[in-house]
Amino acid sequence: MDSLWHDIDALLMPTAPTIYRLSEVLAEPIVLNSRLGLYTQFANLLDMSAVAVPAGFRENATGFGVSLIGPAWTDRPLIELAQRLEPGLPLGRPALDETPRTQTVKLAVVGAHLAGMPLHWQLTSRGARLSARTSTAPLYRLYAMRDQTPPKPALVHVGPGGGSIEVEVYELELGAFGSFVAEVPAPLAIGTVVLADDTSVRGFVAEPRATEGARDITSAGGWRAYLSPSCEVAHP
Numbered sequence: 001m002d003s004l005w006h007d008i009d010a011l012l013m014p015t016a017p018t019i020y021r022l023s024e025v026l027a028e029p030i031v032l033n034s035r036l037g038l039y040t041q042f043a044n045l046l047d048m049s050a051v052a053v054p055a056g057f058r059e060n061a062t063g064f065g066v067s068l069i070g071p072a073w074t075d076r077p078l079i080e081l082a083q084r085l086e087p088g089l090p091l092g093r094p095a096l097d098e099t100p101r102t103q104t105v106k107l108a109v110v111g112a113h114l115a116g117m118p119l120h121w122q123l124t125s126r127g128a129r130l131s132a133r134t135s136t137a138p139l140y141r142l143y144a145m146r147d148q149t150p151p152k153p154a155l156v157h158v159g160p161g162g163g164s165i166e167v168e169v170y171e172l173e174l175g176a177f178g179s180f181v182a183e184v185p186a187p188l189a190i191g192t193v194v195l196a197d198d199t200s201v202r203g204f205v206a207e208p209r210a211t212e213g214a215r216d217i218t219s220a221g222g223w224r225a226y227l228s229p230s231c232e233v234a235h236p
Helices: 003-006 022-027 029-036 041-045 077-087 174-181 223-227
Strands: 011-015 048-056 061-071 106-110 130-136 139-144 154-156 166-173 190-194 199-207
Touching: 022 029, 022 130, 029 041, 048 077, 061 077, 077 130, 106 174, 166 174, 166 199, 166 223
Parallel strands: 106 199
Antiparallel strands: 011 061, 048 061, 106 166, 130 166, 139 154, 154 199, 190 199
């Protein structure tokens, strides 16, 4: 690598291979953040200097940039090179996007609507988009209700002393959310669910009668874990 710098002043690389939506990064933070460093993370590992320069916009109006990379302690020459490069780059602003935004609602699901579960199609058929895989604040108890087809859990808010329960958060357009809510059967309901980061979204909750004859499975940590063959709560 040292011999390379005898022939060139700097490497010019894309700063990032693409741009992701915030919801996509929240759903897969480690994988997607690693991909964002595809062209530049080697600079830290090899003790190189680097400076990022804006380089215009993609066709979808998201920003694009390049990075100038050189040996260690070449920060000042790289900055001077970037200053020479920047005036020739297409940095005009894209046209303001005035497209009307569709109102959406975030919905936390806890049981049969989780990915891979029997009722997940009720979300995908409405164009629901995964926003996050997370858990509730430690304020809930989870029960396996009796006489449900397919089997379903009941999430009940109990306050301090409750447990954190696995949930998936989906984003639906307002009309799709309304049609979904209309199909939720009692004793389940759609209410407010507090997530682990203390934010609140709409989500599945249950009436008190849902716990009659039900089994407390809070210690499993979630419906998917409860259904696992190795779960001691499901198989004492």
